[in-house]
Amino acid sequence: MTIRTLCRLPLIAVCLLLHACGGGSGNATTASPAAPAPSAASTPAPASAPVPASAPPAASNVVVQSATPNVQPIQVTRISTGTRNMLQTSVTLCVPGTNKCQTIDNIQVDTGSQGLRVLASALDPSIALPVVAGKAGSAGSAGSSVVAECAVFGSGYTWGAVRQADVRLAGQLASATSVQLIADLAVPAAATDCSQSGLPMLTASNLRGNGILGVGPFTADCGAGCAASAMPRWYYDCTSSACSATTVAVAQQVTNPVARFATDNNGVLIELPAVPPEGASTVAGTMTFGIGSQANNLLGSATVLKSNSITGYVSTNFGGSDYGSSFIDSGSNGLFFPSTTLPSCGVWYCPATTQTLNATLSSATGASAAVSFSVAKATTLLSSTNNAFSNLAGPASGYFDWGLPFFYGRRVFTALEGRATPAGNGPYYAF
Structure with a gap:
């Protein structure tokens, strides 16, 4: 995704988490001109290669029909930073398998990235989402490490622990889905190679909202590349004091919630009304889950x-x-x-x-x-x-x-x- 303001010079424009690193819709911030990176507050940048979070079905035009409510309200309106053309919605996060939930507003809708990223400061402490545990011995003793992610966008980067949540949108449920909790105190400050990736989008003002909902064309935000190799500026194994790059199985990577819906899970439809040449103060539209379902x-x-x-x-x-x-x-x-x-x-x-x-x-x-x-x-x-x-x-x-x-x-x-x-x-x- 890419967000620009008059006072901020552009980096490379593109979307975060299209695909990078040989597999997955990712966060390649310095992506070459042929790959986009995530962006939530500034310019876009190409990412790199996606790999499915689950085995794709055989080619087919047959779509399972659904009767589940599938329409999510979206809007463009004034936000506190004054940034224009910010498409936002609300997302409900729950402790997996429970009704302990919180609805968080001002989440940007981004077809240029994959996965949900929410500021830790926007989540009530009572919503204790379980962390994705790190690997034994890679950053500490067994059970003592936590998986963190560096998500690089054209405008900067987000950093935080990977946690699991039930994500609710419209009538749909993405159960036990990996999300990034930005500026999560469960992990140390951003790894050096990550912190050199531009603006630290770790606050609502720098992120221009409370989070990013990536509903792009891929399922996982990195994919097979991060499952096979420990790559810089992707996933990290962190103790309370240090982090090192690590591999993460595709199933545990930050995932496009739509991919985990039981139905209406093959894509999204965004509909916004036309606006006059001088623009509009507020625009209301819809994000409908599923294609042909x-x-x-x-x-x-x-x-x-x-x-x-x-x-x-x-x-x-x-x-x-x-x-x-x-x-x-x-x-x-x-x-x-x-x-x-x-x-x-x-x-x-x-x-x-x-x-x-x-x-x-x-x-x-x-x-x-x-x-x-x-x-x-x-x-x-x-x-x-x-x-x-x-x-x-x-x-x-x-x-x-x-x-x-x-x-x-x-x-x-x-x-x-x-x-x-x-x-x-x-x-x-x-x-």
């Missing part, structure tokens, strides 16, 4: 763009150039792309008059969709009291990030890797 999440005439099974990327042709590192990311608060004609003002584009532009998104299967979009003068937009803009955009290098402005006035599907849908197995985007 109920009458309210049918694909209809949507164009399906299969994304790369490793990176989650599709391609964008814009201005005569092809950008193979393209992704659709509700966690980015603008459209970010290269332009040789649009003047910039810091991290945003500021054309004298609003420009209407055209691009074509495509996938390796040959499917394509033409998209018309507008770019307005960012300083004018951001000087208003509005919070939702469909024409806010900024420069990027070598990739095309279709951020939240793309979602206004559209039905946008994100299909999970290896899960059957009426259009075949994910991952893919459709709109």
